[in-house]
Amino acid sequence: MSDDIGPMIRTARERRGWSQEFLAAKVGATQSTIDRIESGLTRRSRVLPEIVSALDIDLPGHEKRQTPTQVVGGFARVTYVLPKELIERIEQYKFAIGISSDDEAVRRIIDDFLKKRDEIVDVINRIINKYKLIKSMREAAGTVLANHPLVTTISFDKGGVVFDFDDSLYGKLDIEITSWGLVSIKKPDGSNFFFHKSDAPRWLSSDNIVEEYGSTDYIPF
Incomplete structure (x- = not known):
């Protein structure tokens, strides 16, 4: 390892605001190992490729090691420090x-x-997409809505689902999704929640669509 590699690693680490301890934890080494590499006392190390990749630097003779994400049974293994x-x-x-x-x-x-960052359109899309796969509105809605922090009530009726969604801007919205995938949305005062026709989702009830912009009920998602 050339004499300038240690200072190069130190400079790259400090530029990122990382301590030696942080870099060590990220690459699976000890703080003393990082210190010895940066000081030039260690000229070969098994963790050097990981250091190069973590700091995203180019060192002569060392390729950045790409660690593929491991996916098992629908779960991906990721590592954070x-x-x-x-x-x-x-x-x-x-x-x-x-x-x-x-x-x-x-x-x-x-x-x-x-x-907690969900918008109602995203939640409804997930329910409908799930329903298309499993053909059960109760199961699809239950999977998406169960324990959702913005959903306060859920009820099922005639193959459809009705639930409340706590919107950060409009308050508690009342949503009904029928078993054939048609959705109506009402605001807390019972009035319809409007979309402009050009922006309305395909599943939206016609009662929730306005032809022109300017309605005080309209919100562009």
């Missing part, structure tokens, strides 16, 4: 909900966070 205080909060979360798996805890936290 998290600060200690975040790990402690995850441990508190595990204890609070009574689970022991780190993977399950992180999955639930991320899933809950992303669901």
Whole structure:
């Protein structure tokens, strides 16, 4: 390993604002290993390809190692380096909900966070797409809506589903999806929630469509 590689790694690391400990955790090494590489005391190391890839730098004679994402049974294995205080909060979360798996805890936290960013069109699309696959509105809606943080009530009637969705702008919307895939949306005051005709989803009831822009009820998703 040439004499300038160590300083090059140090410069790249510091440019990213990473500590030696952080880089070490990311590549599966110890802080002392990183320090010895950067100081030029270690000229060969098994983790050098990982360091090169993590820092996204080009070193003569060393190719960046691409680690393929492992997908097993619909789950992808990914690795993140998290600060200690975040790990402690995850441990508190595990204890609070009574689970022991780190993977399950992180999955639930991320899933809950992303669901809170959902818009109603996205949720309805997921239900309808699921329904097309399994041909059961009850099962499709249950899969998508169960434990959704923005869904407050769910009921089933004649093959369809009715549920409330807590929209950040309009408040609690009332949504009905029929078994043939037609959807109506009402606002908290019982009035129709409108889309412009050119932007309306194909599954939307005609009662929720306006011809011209300018309606105070219209919202462009």
